[in-house]
Amino acid sequence: MNGYRLLEGVNPTSSLSLGEHIEVHGPLNLPGKRGNQAWADAMLHELEISGLTGRGGGRFPTATKVAYVASQRRKGRMVVNLMEGEPASQKDSVLAAFAPHLILDGAQVLAALIGADRIVICIADDNDRIAQLMERAIADRRGLDERPMEIERPHGRYVASEETALAHFFDEGASLPRFRPSRPSPVIAKGRVLLVDNAETCANVGLIARHGGQWWSSGDATHSPESTLVTISGAVDAPGVFEVALGTSLGDIVALARPRGGIAGILLGGYGGTWVSPSALDSPYSPSGMAAHGGNLGAGIVVVLGADVCPIAETARIARWMANESAGQCGPCLFGLPRMAGQIEALATGRHSANADRSLLDLTDILEGRGACAHPDGVIRMVRSALHVFADDVATHQHQKTCGRVGAKTYLTLPPQEELF
Amino acid sequence: MAKRILTLIVDPIKCDAYGHCAEIAPEIIALDPWGYPIIRGQVAGAAKAHAEMAVRQCPRQALSIKASNVDVDRPVGSTRR
Numbered sequence: 202m203n204g205y206r207l208l209e210g211v212n213p214t215s216s217l218s219l220g221e222h223i224e225v226h227g228p229l230n231l232p233g234k235r236g237n238q239a240w241a242d243a244m245l246h247e248l249e250i251s252g253l254t255g256r257g258g259g260r261f262p263t264a265t266k267v268a269y270v271a272s273q274r275r276k277g278r279m280v281v282n283l284m285e286g287e288p289a290s291q292k293d294s295v296l297a298a299f300a301p302h303l304i305l306d307g308a309q310v311l312a313a314l315i316g317a318d319r320i321v322i323c324i325a326d327d328n329d330r331i332a333q334l335m336e337r338a339i340a341d342r343r344g345l346d347e348r349p350m351e352i353e354r355p356h357g358r359y360v361a362s363e364e365t366a367l368a369h370f371f372d373e374g375a376s377l378p379r380f381r382p383s384r385p386s387p388v389i390a391k392g393r394v395l396l397v398d399n400a401e402t403c404a405n406v407g408l409i410a411r412h413g414g415q416w417w418s419s420g421d422a423t424h425s426p427e428s429t430l431v432t433i434s435g436a437v438d439a440p441g442v443f444e445v446a447l448g449t450s451l452g453d454i455v456a457l458a459r460p461r462g463g464i465a466g467i468l469l470g471g472y473g474g475t476w477v478s479p480s481a482l483d484s485p486y487s488p489s490g491m492a493a494h495g496g497n498l499g500a501g502i503v504v505v506l507g508a509d510v511c512p513i514a515e516t517a518r519i520a521r522w523m524a525n526e527s528a529g530q531c532g533p534c535l536f537g538l539p540r541m542a543g544q545i546e547a548l549a550t551g552r553h554s555a556n557a558d559r560s561l562l563d564l565t566d567i568l569e570g571r572g573a574c575a576h577p578d579g580v581i582r583m584v585r586s587a588l589h590v591f592a593d594d595v596a597t598h599q600h601q602k603t604c605g606r607v608g609a610k611t612y613l614t615l616p617p618q619e620e621l622f
Numbered sequence: 623m624a625k626r627i628l629t630l631i632v633d634p635i636k637c638d639a640y641g642h643c644a645e646i647a648p649e650i651i652a653l654d655p656w657g658y659p660i661i662r663g664q665v666a667g668a669a670k671a672h673a674e675m676a677v678r679q680c681p682r683q684a685l686s687i688k689a690s691n692v693d694v695d696r697p698v699g700s701t702r703r
């Protein structure tokens with residue numbers, strides 16, 4: 202039994218064509234445009250018992266989100282989030298490249314559930330290859346689906362994939378998050394309430410619509426239980442995207458990418474995620490298994506940090522990049538994140554003041570919860586986890602100024618930025 | 623147990639750090655190192671009239687008071703450990 206469910210039947214060199222896709226997964230039967238309440242109730246129930254949660258990072262129950270949007274009086278519109286704003290994530294692009302029709306199937310199911318008029322697939326403006334592949338997949342389905350699908354190309358930056366930033370883009374062409382005074386609150390664009398779901402989430406809905414929620418969570422003789430896509434990078438010889446059964450040990454998952462040597466820590470979730478110590482390698486990769494180490498699966502990112510680099514310097518690189526990705530709308534994010542990055546850089550290079558870790562923690566307390574979107578809170582989470590997991594390195598820097606590994610090559614996937622060290 | 627509380631909310635996109643609000647309602651508004659407001663605690667007691675005045679006088683109309691029901695038995699989460 203392999204873990205393949207989303208990537209079942211994929212061909213390593215090309216996209217599954219519509220015919221191949223139907224051969225592997227079977228046809229998808231959906232009610233007509235005018236909808237069918239009995240079908241919708243049953244489908245929502247299957248989503249609920251599956252326990253599927255959002256794969257863009259939030260891991261919020263998909264059924265709850267769908268029911269919330271469906272309960273709004275305003276008409277709905279379905280949005281597939283294929284932005285993949287996390288630099289260390291590749292999984293949505295890989296899924297779209299190999300199994301585009303499963304994503305589109307799920308989008309059609311979700312659109313039918315909320316009575317959407319159309320489906321908008323958001324692909325970053327720097328990801329032409331995936332946009333072309335999806336364009337072709339949509340063209341191949343012409344006449345098959347009830348609801349029209351179109352591609353939009355927001356700017357490829359970190360916060361552009363945030364739900365309200367997508368809505369803002371549809372309305373005004375500006376990929377900037379909007380402030381939401383309370384949650385849940387509907388995300389509205391062009392007069393429609395949006396249901397925004399990540400591409401991997403949609404693909405899973407494509408499976409649940411065929412096989413039901415029970416099958417989805419527990420699998421069968423030839424399929425593993427619930428799977429998830431991970432992107433492994435860092436100190437490994439075979440980085441890439443893997444589909445793994447939830448509950449596989451983190452160590453077995455990292456082994457797929459062939460780690461190179463000693464491991465100092467693992468970054469989980471994303472650049473706004475959490476560092477966990479190598480002791481987490483023995484634990485199951487699942488929400489509860491990783492929560493025991495303070496971690497979160499987030500968007501399925503797994504960055505392996507080699508023991509030959511300085512974890513403080515690596516943390517500083519991420520913090521600086523995230524600070525530069527601030528949309529610059531909110532004071533605490535615009536001014537607070539650069540200061541936080543500066544303090545970590547100072548700690549890495551021994552230019553810090555006394556009690557640098559204390560003042561960093563105080564700064565995280567000042568900034569927490571004060572952005573319009575969750576961007577600063579993600580950076581805060583990442584920095585706090587670094588101070589905790591790399592406490593020994595922090596102490597070394599604190600007392601001996603630096604550790605001698607600061608200048609080592611970085612293991613991080615980051616778009617070009619200024620050399621910090 | 624659920625309890626109805628009033629919270630002062632800042633729209634961080636609108637707020638331009640004039641710091642006016644912290645002068646009007648110092649009981650629940652402090653300023654961060656850059657002059658942006660940090661809200662501490664709920665809108666209650668003596669702070670209520672001040673909070674309402676701060677809402678009215680914010681030059682950017684960035685403040686509002688929100689009523690919500692909170693589960694007082696459940697602690698609010700933080701990533702601090």
Ligand code: SF4
Nearest residue numbers: 528530531534572574
């Ligand atoms: S918190 Fe930061 S990223 Fe989010 S909207 Fe405000 S300035 Fe932009």
Ligand code: SF4
Nearest residue numbers: 637638640641643680
């Ligand atoms: S008065 Fe308004 S604009 Fe000024 S700091 Fe307070 S909330 Fe911000």
